[in-house]
Amino acid sequence: MRFSSGIIGILVVATAAVQGFAPSSQFLESSRRTQHGVRSFGVSASSSLSVAASAVNGASTTSSASSTEEDGGQLFRLNVSEKARTVTSVCTSGTLCTVSGYDGIEGAPFGSYVDYVLDDDGNPVLLMNDMSMHTINIRENALANTNGGTTGPSMVSLFTQLGGAGAGDRQDVSRCSITGTIEKIDPDTAEDMGILRMRYSITHTYADQVMDSPKFDFYRIIPNKVYFVGGFGVLAKWVPVEEYMTAGPDILAKEASTIVSRINRDHGDDLLLTAKELLQVEEVEGIRVTNVDRLGMDIRVTKRAKRRNKLITDEFRVGFRIPVISVEDAKSEILKVFQEAWEKGNGVVWETDDELPGSNVPIFKIAEDGLE
Numbered sequence: 119m120r121f122s123s124g125i126i127g128i129l130v131v132a133t134a135a136v137q138g139f140a141p142s143s144q145f146l147e148s149s150r151r152t153q154h155g156v157r158s159f160g161v162s163a164s165s166s167l168s169v170a171a172s173a174v175n176g177a178s179t180t181s182s183a184s185s186t187e188e189d190g191g192q193l194f195r196l197n198v199s200e201k202a203r204t205v206t207s208v209c210t211s212g213t214l215c216t217v218s219g220y221d222g223i224e225g226a227p228f229g230s231y232v233d234y235v236l237d238d239d240g241n242p243v244l245l246m247n248d249m250s251m252h253t254i255n256i257r258e259n260a261l262a263n264t265n266g267g268t269t270g271p272s273m274v275s276l277f278t279q280l281g282g283a284g285a286g287d288r289q290d291v292s293r294c295s296i297t298g299t300i301e302k303i304d305p306d307t308a309e310d311m312g313i314l315r316m317r318y319s320i321t322h323t324y325a326d327q328v329m330d331s332p333k334f335d336f337y338r339i340i341p342n343k344v345y346f347v348g349g350f351g352v353l354a355k356w357v358p359v360e361e362y363m364t365a366g367p368d369i370l371a372k373e374a375s376t377i378v379s380r381i382n383r384d385h386g387d388d389l390l391l392t393a394k395e396l397l398q399v400e401e402v403e404g405i406r407v408t409n410v411d412r413l414g415m416d417i418r419v420t421k422r423a424k425r426r427n428k429l430i431t432d433e434f435r436v437g438f439r440i441p442v443i444s445v446e447d448a449k450s451e452i453l454k455v456f457q458e459a460w461e462k463g464n465g466v467v468w469e470t471d472d473e474l475p476g477s478n479v480p481i482f483k484i485a486e487d488g489l490e
Contacts, residue, residue, distance in 0.1 A: 194414045194437030194480050196368055198353065199361035202346040203240055204411075205280055205294040207367035210234065210321050212278030214244070216255035228255055234276070235317045239363045242276050242296060242339045243303070243314050245325055249333065256300055256337070271299045276339055281375060292348050292409075298341040305336070349408065368411045373445045381415075381452065382406045388456040393419050395462040396455070396476045397434050408433070412442045415452065416484070430486075437480030455479060 196204070211233045218228040230252040234242040246253045259272040279293030305311050314336060319325045328334045344357040370377070381389070389406070393399045397419060404420040414437035423430045438451040460466075461475035468475075 194482070195435055195484075196411050196413060197361075197365075198346055198355050199357050199365035200368060201292060201348065201353075202294045202344055202357045202362050203365040204367040204371045205292050205346070206240060206242065206278060206296065207236060208280060208371045209278040212276050214252050215275040215277065216252045216272070217259045218255055219258040220251075228252065232276075233322050235314065235321050237310055237314060237338065240365075241341065241363075243318070244300075244337045244339070245318055245322075245329055245334055246337055247328075247334055253337075271301045273297065273342075274300045274339060292346070294347070295345040296339060296341045297343045297345075298339050300337050300339045303336040303338050311336075369443060370410060370412050370445060370448055374410050377410045377445070377448065377452075378407050381410075385456065388459065389417070391463050392417070392436075392455060392459040395459045396436070396479055396481060399432070403429060410448060410452070412438075412448070414438050414480070432483060433485040435480075435482045435484045437482075439478070439480065 211231065213229045214232040215227050215229050218224060218226045220228075228251065230250070232244050232246070232252070234244045237243055256272045256274065275295055275297040277293065277295045280291040303311065303314070308314070315329060318329065318336075329336075341359050341362065344359055344362045345355075346357050347354045368374070386405075390402060393402045393405050397417070399419050399421050401422040402419060403422060406418055407415050408418050409416040414435055417434045417436060418431060419434065420429050420431045422428070436455055438448070440447075440451070442448045442451060458476040458479060466475060
């Protein structure tokens with residue numbers, strides 16, 4: 119094992135990572151001079167890895183994080199409740215869909231761009247003008263429910279999605295829809311009113327100018343249903359509301375898109391080497407990272423099929439073997455994966471380590487193109 123002696127290599131990588139990803143070639147030579155690579159933790163990819171991943175998942179209070187090896191590497195992936203809560207926590211605006219009461223389009227869905235924050239339970243809180251069309255729709259719909267004998271406030275949906283690294287990435291990003299009832303918050307009875315006002319003014323700087331106006335009020339959406347979509351052609355699932363409310367957002371969420379963009383921009387050669395040596399994919403036509411979180415990263419690989427005019431796209435999960443609690447930790451773990459791919463590709467064998475490079479990197483195929 120190369121635990122204690124590998125610390126020098128880790129420091130080299132971690133120091134460079136604080137300012138951003140350095141190309142792997144910049145630290146490979148330093149690692150060779152110490153005769154110890156940055157693959158410092160000789161942990162087996164079984165029970166020890168599960169313990170580490172479980173420790174990271176423990177940040178969430180949901181029960182769905184518990185998994186077994188038969189789950190296809192679920193221990194190294196955020197559960198769907200955490201993914202949904204991450205989307206709604208990172209985003210601060212979205213599309214609010216109300217039921218229109220306007221002449222000629224009565225009953226039609228009406229979409230409006232709105233800002234929001236979350237309360238402690240993950241419920242979206244909006245500051246809305248009484249004269250806005252969506253506010254009018256909410257008020258008239260609630261009144262129609264009352265007059266029609268249907269009790270309860272107006273139903274709405276809030277759609278929000280993460281920002282992609284570029285205009286062409288919009289279909290790849292995660293999104294979430296929250297459908298539920300919406301009610302005006304009574305400032306005299308709401309115990310969290312002070313916290314919500316402060317949270318909103320910090321997130322949306324214009325709020326201080328309008329939140330005390332009699333024309334503006336805070337509204338809270340209480341979810342009845344939560345729907346999460348992981349991106350184009352990947353996971354889409356209804357999320358239990360109770361699990362969504364108790365889940366915690368991923369610690370890397372606000373920096374994930376920046377990390378992904380930098381990897382894809384600066385580490386094309388490292389990704390190709392990773393595909394060949396660790397993912398065992400030949401004839402790669404394209405490869406890029408689609409997501410990074412505290413438990414690992416998702417890599418999408420396009421390759422040539424047996425029929426030369428056919429392309430196949432597969433998605434892999436590469437798990438982190440130690441808990442990641444910061445952006446710097448994540449950068450270091452990613453660089454370790456690239457280091458091991460380089461070691462394997464160059465036939466590096468360490469005399470002090472019983473395991474071959476890349477042999478204990480947690481790798482799972484999470485989606486594949488079945489049309490060949």
